Amino acid sequence: MGAKSYNVAVVGATGAVGNQMIQVLEERNFPVKEIRLLASARSLGKVLNFKGKSIPVEELREDSFKGVDVALFSAGSGVSKKFGPLAVSAGCVVIDNSSAFRMDANVPLVVPEVNGDAIRGGPGIIANPNCSTIQMVVALKPIHDAAGIRRIVVTTFQAVSGTGKRAIEELRHQVSEVLQGKPATREVYPHQIAFNCLPHIGAFLDNGFTEEEMKMVHETQKIFSDPGLRVCATTVRVPVYHGHSESVNVETQRPLSAEEARELLSRAEGVKVMDDPLQFQYPMPLDAEGKDDTLVGRIRQDPSVENGLAMWVVADNIRKGAASNAVQIAEKMIQRNLL
Ligand code: 25A
Ligand code: L14
Numbered sequence: 001m002g003a004k005s006y007n008v009a010v011v012g013a014t015g016a017v018g019n020q021m022i023q024v025l026e027e028r029n030f031p032v033k034e035i036r037l038l039a040s041a042r043s044l045g046k047v048l049n050f051k052g053k054s055i056p057v058e059e060l061r062e063d064s065f066k067g068v069d070v071a072l073f074s075a076g077s078g079v080s081k082k083f084g085p086l087a088v089s090a091g092c093v094v095i096d097n098s099s100a101f102r103m104d105a106n107v108p109l110v111v112p113e114v115n116g117d118a119i120r121g122g123p124g125i126i127a128n129p130n131c132s133t134i135q136m137v138v139a140l141k142p143i144h145d146a147a148g149i150r151r152i153v154v155t156t157f158q159a160v161s162g163t164g165k166r167a168i169e170e171l172r173h174q175v176s177e178v179l180q181g182k183p184a185t186r187e188v189y190p191h192q193i194a195f196n197c198l199p200h201i202g203a204f205l206d207n208g209f210t211e212e213e214m215k216m217v218h219e220t221q222k223i224f225s226d227p228g229l230r231v232c233a234t235t236v237r238v239p240v241y242h243g244h245s246e247s248v249n250v251e252t253q254r255p256l257s258a259e260e261a262r263e264l265l266s267r268a269e270g271v272k273v274m275d276d277p278l279q280f281q282y283p284m285p286l287d288a289e290g291k292d293d294t295l296v297g298r299i300r301q302d303p304s305v306e307n308g309l310a311m312w313v314v315a316d317n318i319r320k321g322a323a324s325n326a327v328q329i330a331e332k333m334i335q336r337n338l339l
Helices: 016-027 077-089 112-118 131-147 165-179 211-223 258-266 319-335
Strands: 006-011 032-039 047-050 053-056 070-073 093-096 124-127 149-158 230-237 244-252 271-273 294-301 308-315
Touching: 006 016, 006 077, 016 032, 016 047, 016 319, 032 047, 032 053, 070 077, 070 319, 077 093, 077 124, 093 319, 112 131, 112 319, 131 149, 131 211, 131 244, 131 258, 131 271, 131 294, 131 308, 131 319, 149 211, 211 230, 258 271, 258 294, 258 308, 308 319
Parallel strands: 006 032, 006 070, 070 093, 093 124, 149 230, 271 294
Antiparallel strands: 047 053, 149 244, 244 308, 294 308
8 A cells, every 4th residue: 555644534423433434544544534423413512433543423524525525425325325425525535334335336336355356446336235245245256256156045143233333222121121030022123132133124015025135135136236136035033242154055056066166265355164064164144243254154065956055154244344345445456546
């Protein structure tokens, strides 16, 4: 990286993802000249720490982006739709973690190690994919390149941190209520999440799938530039704080053995193979927490189709699934002199 440094804004700085963005910028030593932390008026008076300095949270306003080079957004789609274009007009590169612009044909949808070439320079919006999509495409990219994926069947096991801080608190609180023999208080989810699984993430659509399931279909097709790729997803909320897990079955055009897939994955960027079941080694959410790698294990032949593989894929949904991927996009832009 060059000696240049950048004015960076984090929109939604007090949320689960925004907080992690600040930490990742610090950990990866992103070349920050000045950092500006933005949230709603609710957060006024809060002070966050960046590299040992106390930074007051400011209220997000139309003029918040003056002099800002790159803005990382994670305050929901409504905020992104209103303030993203304003930031672009002020000359910013916007890396947006919401679902607002992901399927917009003019907006690149980027996972750097999968389709980093889709990044363009200049002021504009770059979308960060959905967390469940990111970890799946990181794990499938080497297999797609080698054998051509035609069909994907995926079931997810998603942590409550994906819903934000209030959901983490809801799980903690419900666990304690249930252990005391009290009824669980429900505020965020429609059913008790403690000691339960909810096959329901995002709103239900007319086709019987949820929004989260259709995000995995459409975003995967866009990232792999293959609108004909067949994807069927079932997304499930589980009582885990951090880390989404996925059971993934793929059908490929050309045969690929489990050994070959394991070998390809062990050399792939952003992937760590943990696949020694006899030694009790397979990825679990607790292994992924705090890391940026996508963990892959349980790689085996799927005997139910001609060219099939089955695997288990785990990543930290707030880091690789959101904050780290956004920062990695900015880093890739610097490497390519696009920022
Ligand atoms: O629309 P989407 O794309 O589906 O995204 C919806 C939400 O999902 C999270 C993220 O929540 C987002 O808001 N999210 C998105 N992508 C994600 C991903 N890949 C993801 N989560 C995981 N993985 P979040 O909790 O992480 O972040 C919320 C942040 O946005 C700020 N914010 C909200 N509205 C804003 C705004 N900032 C500016 N203008 C607005 N209008 C929010 O700041 C937070 O930083 P805040 O100041 O509103 O919240 C501070 C604290 O207040 C509590 N709180 C939040 N909402 C309410 C609330 N309290 C009372 N009532 C509320 N309605 C929280 O405890 C928060 O910490
Ligand atoms: O589209 O609730 O980025 O686990 C990220 C969090 C969708 C829901 C997105 C969750 C959201 C997801």
